[in-house]
Amino acid sequence: MFLPSSLNEMKKSGYDECDVIIVTPDAYADHPSFAMALLGRFLQRNGYRVGILSQPKWRDPESFLKLGVPRIAFAVSGGQMDSMVLNYTATKKPRHEDLFCEGGNPYFSKKGEDRKYRIRPDRVLNVYCSQIKSVCKEKPVIIGGIEASLRRTAHYDYWSGKVKRSILFDSKADMLIYGMGEYALLDAVRGFESGISVEDMQIGNTAVAVRSTEGYEDPVILPSFEDAKNSKDDFAKAHLLFEKNRDDKVLFQKQDSRYIIQYPRRRISREELDFIYESRFMRKLHPEFHDIPAFEMIKYSVTSHRGCFGNCSFCSIASHQGSEIVSRSRESILSEVREIAAMDYFKGTITDIGGPSANMYGAECITGGCTLHDCLKDGSGCRNLISGNSEYLALLKDAGKIKGVKHVFVNSGLRFDPCLMDERFLEDMLNNHISGQMKVAPESGSDKVLRLMNKPATAVFCGFLSEFNRITKKEGIRKYVIPYVIVGHPGEGDKEGSDTADFLLKNNLKGRQFQIFTPTPGTRSTAMYYLGFDPVTGEKSVTEKNIGKLEARKDKIIRKIS
Structure with a gap:
């Protein structure tokens, strides 16, 4: 049975009211890759009655009371992706597709009709919270998801061109949960x-508003929102302090007359991660929906771990999920594969077993964890890093032995660094787990830009490519490398763009996986975009901000390699 999404479904579930109502702009898929399902099932296993309010008609405040008033709280998610990234291209043009909506149509109206009423409003958390508060002031509102995580302190907002304060204050929510928040939400x-006040809860992975910084030993205090807004030096200092803290200590930032206090990240264990994924899911769309493209993409996929120690400057994963890898146990993953294989619609192919970077599964640090997590430094890898390659390959092999499974593919991102992509691992991937195209991300062909991206130099990628070509030739298999490339990252000028085109041409790398850099809140690259220099190293990072010139640069690269 699905978690109830209507009063009638609540009645069938035996609910006279919901304890918690999860509000989301995404279609409800009862699948562990969808946040509303993962959070809802986790709370349900812990004894709470949970309702799912999916895609409310947000112009009508009463639509947020479709399931009534919750006994305890509303939990508002910004969705699987940031609303501004989903609603607009990097060139700030409106998108007319949303993969988390019926048929990919982002509007409540049918295609071809009025296109002004989006299912997912811009800055969805602010809109949802405002409407909920207008009809139900007595119940607390908790916000979470990627949109909340990346905006938890003062941040540069690309779409308005301004430095904005914490979304906790703009949304007027009672609590913000950052990162993967199952246990924080439960607490x-x-x-x-x-009946405990938000000031007294002090829950890991949360942020709340307080009046004073007193009573905390050795907290990290960022320059205030006003200072960060009015001084680029203070903005840079705030970013550097935030990044260095890595969510380890209590952190404050003054926003107006109050402060946001962020409590340290709660590191979960393998056993706790297994518990989250052991919930029972329908692994289907709620009957209200029929064609959700994002669901079709992940229908037969399995999450193997969380976190990424790649720390690419433009990526939000480390800020959201954390730099430490937490891997599920082999048995937990294989149990989920067995469930998929038993589904009547399963055709024999597991499309993915992976995480942010698939070949980080099982990776460990022999020291127990460094403070910097610069595990892939210079492309060679830290001497304390233990690769999980053997464990991952064994997992994929065992998954392929399960009755009904014919193929196990890996479609998550793969790091090509030699410490994570050794000869044996690459050979096994190419022979057994890559269907035809191996998608990897050199991101740029300019060593200067790669340094600002905190990515390995071009020589590291060329080493991977040489090994790839050697293995495919030796094994007699036809597989291709498809490169992902970012155009217009801070520090890239016309020369660096030309270097990227030359690099791709020289290595016979083709494809259309090019995207113009989008400054997303909270990342180091976005700070470079705004500041004109790297807040960590001080290196200049002048950025081309003329959209027409960026599109022309992208087209020039594509033409050169075609």
Whole structure:
């Protein structure tokens, strides 16, 4: 049975009210890759009655009371992706497709009709919270997801061109949960149920508003929002302090007359991660929906781990999921594969077993964890890094032995660094787990830009490519490398763009996986875009901001390699 999404479904579930109502702009898919399902099932296993309010008609405040008033709280998600990234291209043009909506149509109206009423409003958390507060002031509102995580402190907003304060204050929510928030949400729900004030809960992975910084030993105090807004030096200092803290200590930033306090990240264990994914899921779309493209993409996929120690400057994963790898146990993953294989619609192919970077599964640090997590430094890898390649290959092999499974592919991102992509691993991937195209991300052909991206130099990628070509020739297999490339990253001028085109041409790399750099809140690259220099190293990073010139640069690269 699905988690209830209507009063009738609540009645069938035996609910007279919901304890928690999860509000989301995404279609409801009861699948562990969808946040509303993962959070909802986790709370349900812990004894709470949960309802899913999916895609409310947000212009009508009463639509947020479709399931009534929750006994404890509303939990509002910004969705699987940031609303501004989903609603607009890097060139700030409106998108007319949303893969988390019926048929990819981002509007409540049918295609061809009025296209002004988006299912997912811009800055969805602010809109949803405002409407909920207008009809239900008495219940607390908790916000979370990637949109909340990346905006939890003062940040540069690309779409308005301004430095904005914490989304906790702009949304007027009672609590913000950053990162992967199952346990934080559970603790928050228990706290609100017990009548504990938000100031006294002090839950890991959360941020709340407080009046004073007193009473905390050695906190990290960022320059205030006003200072960061009015001084680029203070903005840079705030970013550097935030990045260095890595969510380890209590952190404050003054926003107006109050402060946001962020509590340290809660590191979960393998056993706790297994528990999250052991919930029972329908692995289907709620009957209200029929064709959700994003669901079709991940229908037969399995999440193997969380976190990424790649720390690419433009990526939000480390800020959201953390730099430490937490891997599920082999048995937990294989149990999920067995469930998929038993589904009546399964045709025999597991499309993915992976995470942010698939070949980080099982990776460990022999020291127990460094503070910097610069595990892939210079492309050679830290001497304390233990690769999980053998464990991952064994997992994929065992998954392929399960009754009904014919193929196990890896479609998550793969790092090509030699410490994670050794000869044996690459050979096994190419022979057994790559269907035809191996998608990897050199991101640029300019060593200067790659340094600003915190990515390995071109020589590292060329080493991988040489090994790829050697293996495919030796094994007599036809596989191709498809490169992902970012155009217009801070530090890239016409010369660096030309270097990228020459690099791709020299290595016979083709494809259309090019995207213009989008400055997303909270990342180091976005800080470079705004500041004109790297806040960590001080290196200049002048950026081309003329959209027409960026599109012309992208087209020039494509023409050169075609």
